[in-house]
Amino acid sequence: MLLKIILGLERSNAGVLAGDVSDIVLLDVTPLSIGLKNDLEMDKFIPRNSTLPTSKSMVYTTGCDGQTSIRFYVLQGEREFARDNKCLGSFLLDGIPPAPRGVPNIDVKIDIDANGILSATATDRATGNKQEITITGATTLPKDEAERFAKDDKEKREAIDTKNQKEKQLEIFGEKIPGEMKEKIEAKLQELKDKIGSGSTQEIKDSVAALNQEVMQIGLFMYNQPGAGAAGPSPPGGEGSSSEDSSSSKGGDDVIDPDLTDSK
Numbered sequence: 001m002l003l004k005i006i007l008g009l010e011r012s013n014a015g016v017l018a019g020d021v022s023d024i025v026l027l028d029v030t031p032l033s034i035g036l037k038n039d040l041e042m043d044k045f046i047p048r049n050s051t052l053p054t055s056k057s058m059v060y061t062t063g064c065d066g067q068t069s070i071r072f073y074v075l076q077g078e079r080e081f082a083r084d085n086k087c088l089g090s091f092l093l094d095g096i097p098p099a100p101r102g103v104p105n106i107d108v109k110i111d112i113d114a115n116g117i118l119s120a121t122a123t124d125r126a127t128g129n130k131q132e133i134t135i136t137g138a139t140t141l142p143k144d145e146a147e148r149f150a151k152d153d154k155e156k157r158e159a160i161d162t163k164n165q166k167e168k169q170l171e172i173f174g175e176k177i178p179g180e181m182k183e184k185i186e187a188k189l190q191e192l193k194d195k196i197g198s199g200s201t202q203e204i205k206d207s208v209a210a211l212n213q214e215v216m217q218i219g220l221f222m223y224n225q226p227g228a229g230a231a232g233p234s235p236p237g238g239e240g241s242s243s244e245d246s247s248s249s250k251g252g253d254d255v256i257d258p259d260l261t262d263s264k
Contacts, residue, residue: 028051028052028114028116029049029050029051029052030046030047030048030049030050030052030054030112031048031049032048032076032078033046033047033048033076033077033078034046034074034075034076034088034110034112034118035074035075035085035110036058036072036073036074036075036108036110036120037072037073037075037087038060038082039063039082040081040082040083041080041081041082042075042077042079042080042081042082042085043058045058045110046110046112048078050112052112052113052114052116053111053112053113053114054111054112055109055110055111055112056109056110057107057108057109057110058108059105059106059107059108060106060108060122061101061102061103061104061105061106062096062099062101062102062103062104063101064101065099065100065101066098066099067096067098067101067104068094068095068096068097068098069092069093069094069095069096070092070093070096070106070122071090071091071092071093072090072092072093072108072120072122073087073090074087074088074089074091074110074118074120074133074135075087075088076088077149078149079149079153080153080154080156080157081153081156084149084153088118088135089133089135090133091120091122091131091132091133092131093106093122093123093124093129093130093131094129094131095124095127095129096124096126096127096129097126097127104124104125104126105124105125105126106122106123106124106125107122107123107125108120108121108122108123109121109123116136117134117135117136118134118135118136119132119133119134119135120132120133120135152201155201155204155205156196156201156204158208159192159195159196159204159205159207159208160196162192162208162211162212163189163193163196163211166185166189166211166212166215167189169215169218170182170185170186170189170215170218173218173222176222177217177218177221177222178221181217181218181221184214184217185211185214185215185217185218188207188210188211188214188215189211191210191211192204192207192208192211195207
């Protein structure tokens with residue numbers, strides 16, 4: 001799990017390798033990030049290009065009441081979502097005392113020694129039960145490919161945020177719109193979910209655009225209802241405006257912009 005890099009000027013590389021330069025050292029680093037699967041995402045323990053040896057710990061807990069075991073999947077890669085990274089191996093910690101979700105504390109530690117051998121250990125604080133896995137094989141990833149993956153993941157994350165936002169809007173306004181309109185929006189939401197799971201970046205973008213277009217129909221419908229002011233306000237100086245309206249507006253209650261400064 002090693003990638004050789006030289007700390008120093010690139011023009012000194014040949015001298016280091018030939019033995020002519022002695023004040024620059026070769027260090028081993030992780031070629032790709034190492035972490036654990038946490039639901040759909042990857043918890044990165046050791047970032048890419050970390051100097052070896054290295055280690056990091058995190059505390060995990062159970063996700064449901066009475067859970068007595070947890071399977072940990074060790075991942076390698078730069079992708080945000082667990083399924084898109086390489087699984088190096090898995091191990092099971094069992095014998096966890098039954099308890100409400102979130103109560104157990106499981107210490108998980110990932111170590112990579114100077115030889116690039118990875119060890120992942122999980123220990124239950126209450127019982128001292130311990131399980132571990134040792135991994136010696138790994139892969140490398142070209143820089144341009146890693147950057148492309150990072151861009152794809154960013155766009156996928158934005159699509160998920162859009163989906164969550166539109167689901168919330170449908171939850172709020174769903175009872176105020178026709179059933180047919182609601183069904184169309186739900187269909188576009190499902191389509192976006194499917195594309196996020198298996199579609200290309202362009203297909204995800206197209207689904208986001210289609211969903212946004214469908215959701216906008218909510219506002220168009222609601223503002224076209226009687227008494228909703230569908231025509232909108234008259235422009236200044238246009239039909240419906242008058243000096244009396246202007247003066248009453250100036251003399252009425254002041255409109256105060258909200259203070260957006262974060263409170264300390």
